[in-house]
Structure formats: structure tokens, C-alpha cells
Amino acid sequence: MSEVRTRTIIVANRQGLHLRPAYALAELAKRFRSRIRLVKEDREANVSSLLDVMTLGAACGARLSLVAEGDDAELAIEALAALLEKDFDAPEGP
Amino acid sequence: MKFADFVCRPAIRAQLLTDHKEGAIREMVKALVEAGEFARDEEESIVKAVMKREELGSTGIGRGIAVPHTKHPRVSRLVGAVAVSNDGIDFNSLDGEKVQLFFLLVSPLDLPGDHLRALENISRQLRNDTFCRFLKNAKSAADIQQLLDDADRGQFA
Numbered sequence: 001m002s003e004v005r006t007r008t009i010i011v012a013n014r015q016g017l018h019l020r021p022a023y024a025l026a027e028l029a030k031r032f033r034s035r036i037r038l039v040k041e042d043r044e045a046n047v048s049s050l051l052d053v054m055t056l057g058a059a060c061g062a063r064l065s066l067v068a069e070g071d072d073a074e075l076a077i078e079a080l081a082a083l084l085e086k087d088f089d090a091p092e093g094p
Numbered sequence: 095m096k097f098a099d100f101v102c103r104p105a106i107r108a109q110l111l112t113d114h115k116e117g118a119i120r121e122m123v124k125a126l127v128e129a130g131e132f133a134r135d136e137e138e139s140i141v142k143a144v145m146k147r148e149e150l151g152s153t154g155i156g157r158g159i160a161v162p163h164t165k166h167p168r169v170s171r172l173v174g175a176v177a178v179s180n181d182g183i184d185f186n187s188l189d190g191e192k193v194q195l196f197f198l199l200v201s202p203l204d205l206p207g208d209h210l211r212a213l214e215n216i217s218r219q220l221r222n223d224t225f226c227r228f229l230k231n232a233k234s235a236a237d238i239q240q241l242l243d244d245a246d247r248g249q250f251a
Binding site (some may be wrong): 011014015016017018021023027050051052054055056057058060089 | 127150151153155156157159161163165188207209210211213214216217218221
């Protein structure tokens, strides 16, 4: 049964949603059937499209809405929110 | 951030001569050196740094577009080069297609905002198919410059 799930997330990546995090999001979104989008103020991006995500210019600390629509919306939201709240550009281990 | 804010105009190349990835990057870095943005002895290290980033994952984002990039300790602000390859170059792109439009970005070490804003602008403009098509068919650096100016004036996005 199709559902809609929404969650507010704060971008944790120190350099914002540039190419590498946008790519990781798109790859992760492929695992789900739901249609997933990110909303920043009046702009919307389909997370499956790198170009779309990069048009948001979402910097570290940006507040976005993550919206998933489909029968696995809950799982999709959990997975993508976790990714968005991760700092990709943190230096690797010691 | 408009194209005028970061594209080095003398470094625009309307017809890349090379037919492979590293060649394309080298031509664009050379163009920036010739335009006075970098010293000649920095060319090699910049090409290497851009290629190293490519190893993490191709910057060929699909639709015939690539955004190769790196950071550099001696730039104080983002500088970019734009180039077109009429035949297209195999860039190991995400959609498997050859790349015709290249935006090379060299950023300061600690100003991630500039890079992000440039990507934002590039993405927004290139989502417009007409802009993409016109750029791919550009015959001269002057043509490309005109198109970037038109984009900055809001003609396409």
C-alpha cells in the first residue's frame, strides 16, 4: 500500500550536497521503490537525479524536507535520512 | 554564483582536440595556465589532483556533462574553465554516454561554499535542454561566452 513519509533533516556534510553525497543518495534511492524527493524552501529535487539534487545548493546546516512516496516509504526515509545526517567529508580514521 | 563570477573567459575552449579523459583535463588546465590563472609548473600537479578525484568516482554526471574538479592551495577564489568536445569523450560517465560539455572547477582549500554554489548554478542552467544543446553545438569560444552570459541573464533557467 502506498504511503507518504516526510522528515525534516539538517544536512550534516561539512561541504554540503555536492557531487559525491548527491551520487551516494541517488545510488541508495535505487534500492527503494518509493519516489523520493528533497525539498528546500520552494525548490524540489528528485533524489535519483544528480543534477536535480545539486540545483538545491544545500550547504552544511541546510534544513530540508525528505519526502518518500510508495509502499516502502518508511524504509526509504530511514535510510536516506541516515545518509544525509552523515558527514561524508569528515577525514578518514586516525 | 553566476558563470561570470568563476569562469575564466580566456580559458574557454570550443573544440577540445583530445579524445580521452586525461587529455581533456590536461587541455583545460593548460588553458587556465595560458590565461595566467596558474603557473606553468603547477599544471602537472593540478592535472594529477583532478585525475585522483576521478578515481573516487567519475564526474561525468550524465547527459553529456562532466564537472571535473579539485582544490588547490594557491587559489583564493574558485576558478573555472569551460570546454566543448564535438565528438564527445569517454569519461566513464554514470549513464555510459560520452561527454561533450566540461566544467573544470578549481577551488580554494577551505571555501566549500564556492564550489557548491558553482555546482548549483551549473546544474540549474544545464537542466535546460536548450542551453545544453546550444552549448554542445557552439562553434567558438565567443559563442560559449555569449551563451554563458545569456544564462546569467536568466534566459534559460
